[in-house]
Every structure is written in C-alpha cells, then in structure tokens.
Amino acid sequence: MTIPRIVILTGAGISAESGMGTFRDAGGLWTQVRLEDVATPEAFARDPVMVLDFYDMRRQRAEAAEPNAAHYALARLQAARPGEVLIITQNVDGLHEKAAQAEGADPAGLIHMHGEFANGLCAGCGHRWKWPGGRMTVESACPACGARRVRPDVVWFGEMPYRMDECFAALAACETFVSIGTSGAVYPAAGFVAEARGAGARTLELNLEPSEGAHYFHEARNGLASQIVPAWVDEVLAG
Template sequence: MVASKIVILTGAGISAESGLGTFRDNGGLWDRHRIEDVATPEAFARDPDLVHSFYNTRRAQAAQAEPNPAHFALAWLQADWPGEVVIVTQNVDWLHEKAGGTAIHMHGELSRALCANCGHRSPAPLVMTPADPCRACGARATRPDIVWFGEIPYRMEEIADHLHSCDLFVAIGTSGQVYPAAGFVTEAAYAGARTLEINMTDSETSAAFDDHRVGLASQTVPAWVTAQLDGVRQLL
C-alpha cells in the first residue's frame, strides 16, 4: 500500500554530515555550553552578549554549510511524490530550503530575528548584538528567533493536524529525547500511520517505531527515497 501523505521529522543527525554539530552526542554542543547559559529566556535576560555570541557562531556555520544527499533526497521526494510530503524539522538551519525543499521549523530559524518587545519577526543579520533595534518598534530587544528551553515550539496545532492525517511517519536523525517531538511517533501511530525510524543508532523512542533503517543519513535516506519513488512508478 502506498502512503498518500508522508510526514517526516528531521533532527540534528541529518545535518551532521553537512558539518553542523549535534547537541547530545559526545562532543556535541551541550558538552561545550550549558543550556542554562545560552538557550533559555533567563540566559538572554542575564547575558545577552553571550547568547548572541553563541548564535552568531552557529549562524555563520549554517551560512557556510551545504545540503548533503539526505536533504536533496527529501526535496526530491517532496517534488515527485504523488501525494503530500510534509517535513517538520527540529533544526534551525536552512539546509532543507537550500536543497530545494520546504520545512516547518518547529524550533525557529537562525536566519530570523524576533523582537522580544513587540513580537515582530525579520531577517537576521549575520551578526546580531543587544544594541540592534527592532525594525517595527525600535526597541533594542531583538533576539534570535529560536525556541528556547521552556518555550512552546512553533506551529504545534498545524503539526498535530499533519500527524493525525498522515499514512506514514518517518523520523530521521533524531535523538528521541526532546519533547514534544519525541512524542510524534506515538501520535501518528495512534492515528493509524505506519512509522519508520532512520538513524545512526537506536534512539530513546526506537521501540515505538514499526520499522528501522540504520546508517548514515546521506546513504540511508536517498536509498529509502529511491525505493519509495520506484514503488510508486511501478504502480502507475
């Protein structure tokens, strides 16, 4: 049976081969920075210079990074699949878009700035500082448009609608440790979807999936996409 609607959740593992560090693996970003210092509203209020410095570095890295074969394969799937393919990403880079795809950024985007005073969003400069004025209200309160710990991820109602209406849910390169994304497999399965995990190793939620593919995203994702599209062509 061919899934008419596919929802794909991507995590840091899909961008690791593009040179962007993961968070929770050994040597990951949280080994080098305390969450409490750089990724909470309280951290920004306490030391905005430090927080901006952390995200300026990540923004510069993301600007230099290029999509890998996994990103291109998912963009190909979105373009050629006869049904709907929705990508929901936990990543704040823009590699899905660079590859020609589209994604719901539930954790925000490094390329965007958010005014903490009025809520206005705008493109972020490569280097942000506490002195940057908001383009709408003029307040010097702009911050990275990133969902920090303790904040609600973006577009959750829309994501829930997609999870409840999909035929196949796929998680790629996720740790299964961060909620609410770690619960998506349960939501999709409860609604009747088949579920697949593609990862380097087992995650915290591997047992909840129907099927698994293990290996580098740059190899496993293109192979899976090719098989899906070949299967559709045989039915046409």
C-alpha cells in the same frame, strides 16, 4: 492546509554530515556548553552578549554549510510528490531550504517548529523578520518598535514550538511517519511517533543509531543519513 500522506520529522542528525553537529551525542553541543547558559529566555536576560555571540557563531556556520545527500533526497521526494510530503524540522540551519531550491521542491512543505537562524525576533513586541545579515548584537534594534531586545528567532527551552496545531493535524492523518536524525529525548517532537502510530500510520526511524524512542517504531534503519535516507527515498519513488 493540505493533509500530506508522508510526514517526516528531522533533527540535528540529518545535518551532522554538513558540519552542523548534533546536540546530545558524545561530543555534541550540549556537552561543550550548558544549555542553561545559551538556550533559555533566562540566559538571554542574564547575559545577552554571550547568547548573541553563541548564535552568531552558529548562524555563520549554517550560512557556510551545504546540504548533504539526505537533504537533497528529501527535497527530491517532495518535488516528485508535490503536496504529499511534509517535513517538520527541529533544525534551524536552513539546509532544507537550500536543498528544496536546488531540487525544485515547494518550500511550503516545510515547518520549522524550532524557528530559523535566518530570522530575527524582538523579545519586546514579538515582531519577526528576515535577518539582513551581519552580527546580531545588543545594539540591534527591532524594525517594528525600535526596542534593542533583538534575539534569534529560535525556540529555546521552556518556550512553545511553532505551528503545533498543524503538526498534530498532519500526524493524525498521515499514512507514513518517518523520524530522521533525532535523539527521541525532547518533547513534543519525541511524542510524534506515538501520535502518528496511534492514528494508524506506519512508522520508520532512520538514525545513526537507535534513539531513546526506537521501540515505538514499526521499523528502524541505522547508518549515515547520507546513505540510508536516499536509499529509502529511492524505495518510495520506485513503489
């Protein structure tokens, strides 16, 4: 793959103003439901109906959500600097894609390390496909093997995130690493800043408030993503 000059990690905080909510903040998703009940392979094996209903609710919310100014700003940056900007997102909501389409950015500049609501995954054969819409239930069948073990293509706790070799290659070679809307609490993403900084990149955190790993960054700016992300993008494009 082409090695980008700027690598951007995004987390739930960038989508909060689009109504998607965060996970670990006060009032976040993991304060309302136990992750052990809905976000592990064991939970799916134990109660697939509850897990599928939970993700069906979140998928519907994501489909109805619209990108905010932060998503559009990053898409504008990618469109203006083709091939120079890679977004690695922990989000599965599809809002980066919506913004990229509106701004004319190349969707190849996006890595979904935690999967996508838009895809189905067979827990039997591992087949992955674009979900055609509607509810995902215990009666849903894999189009490849026919098994009724369909689940969301979302990386759960205890599972390996996707495309990590590409992520670490980009971190090792980029000039700038920016973390937006992340808690800094979940690895391997929480270790990205140390990887990039150790390889010589300039590091910047854009977050509503300082993350757990804020001290690893050269610079931090705090505020609403819809305000501080477009301001940073304007600076980059003017530079």
